[in-house]
Amino acid sequence: PPGGGMITVAADPEALAPALAAEPEVVAAALNGPADTVLSGPLDALARIGEELTGLGFRTRELASPYAFHSALMAPVAAGLRAAPVDCAPDALPVASTRYGRMLRDEPMDAEYWAGQTEEPVLFDAALGALVRDIAPTHLVEIGPQPQLTRIAARAGSLGGAELLHPAPGPEGTGRDLAETVAALYRCGLDPDWEQLYAPEHRVPEPLAPYVFSSAQRYWDRPPASVGAPVERRPEAVPLAEVAPDRVVSRETESDGAGGDDPVLVAVVEAVTEVGGYPTERVVREARFHEDLGFDSVMIMQLKNRVEARLPRVGEVSVQQMLPALRSVGSLAEFLDGVIMARSA
Structure with a gap:
């Protein structure tokens, strides 16, 4: 329903508890990181709480959202989802659920699941932590028209060394972004389906530009000995x-x-x-x-x-x-x- 909106606040829910208690119509809609919370509710209540939090020194920003997602205002949408049949199959891959904040077990992602996700807060930080802890991914790839989740994940600080990749980083993105994403995954052991990646008319030989090997860095086991100069020997490993x-x-x-x-x-x-x-x-x-x-x-x-x-x-x-x-x-x-x-x- 119209009349709602969302704002993001650089604070954790505990720090926001007093302000939320004074505005019961406003709820924490997304917990994206230790100091990255999204609030949702009616526009007038959001304006009041936003002004109060700014006065307390918290950074706030209004999101371009026409509705109060993940709040009680989404009840009519959730009711429609519960009434709609959803044909769900067992998970083929491990799923980190942002509804439960953990890896999915045997719970089906049925109509009730998505209805609850609509009304309840997004537990992104907890889900990301569970994914890193239980699966230990080397790369996290965002599939979407804009880099949103990769930015949130980078701010969360719980990546465990995983590299963030985005093959389509906005309107300015080119085919090179996709190629670099595939190359990063290929270097770490992924075997892409090359037949699906490039159309037959694009599979043409490309001459490599000539280049001169750099001498700024050497990768030999030992530095070469120079005539007339003493050879510095590195200590051998001691048994x-x-x-x-x-x-x-x-x-x-x-x-x-x-x-x-x-x-x-x-x-x-x-x-x-x-x-x-x-x-x-x-x-x-x-x-x-x-x-x-x-x-x-x-x-x-x-x-x-x-x-x-x-x-x-x-x-x-x-x-x-x-x-x-x-x-x-x-x-x-x-x-x-x-x-x-x-x-x-």
């Missing part, structure tokens, strides 16, 4: 039996430098720094192997060998086992820490 007990990398010891008190993260940072020759300050927990550090398959093999040498308790881990964790430096450290815990049990 576990020769390491002093207080220097064995484990959860029970402490480490200094990058990674703080996380010895596994420290070992990963040192291995990445040695393989890539990067300055230590560049190899942070959030650094992505492919996009930020330019790792290729040869460097991944070298990294595997160095990690196994620095973390003897990991044992031997195959590249295939490591691949899903190669989203970032931090995600690899978390994976290796899990391997250590499992093999110590």
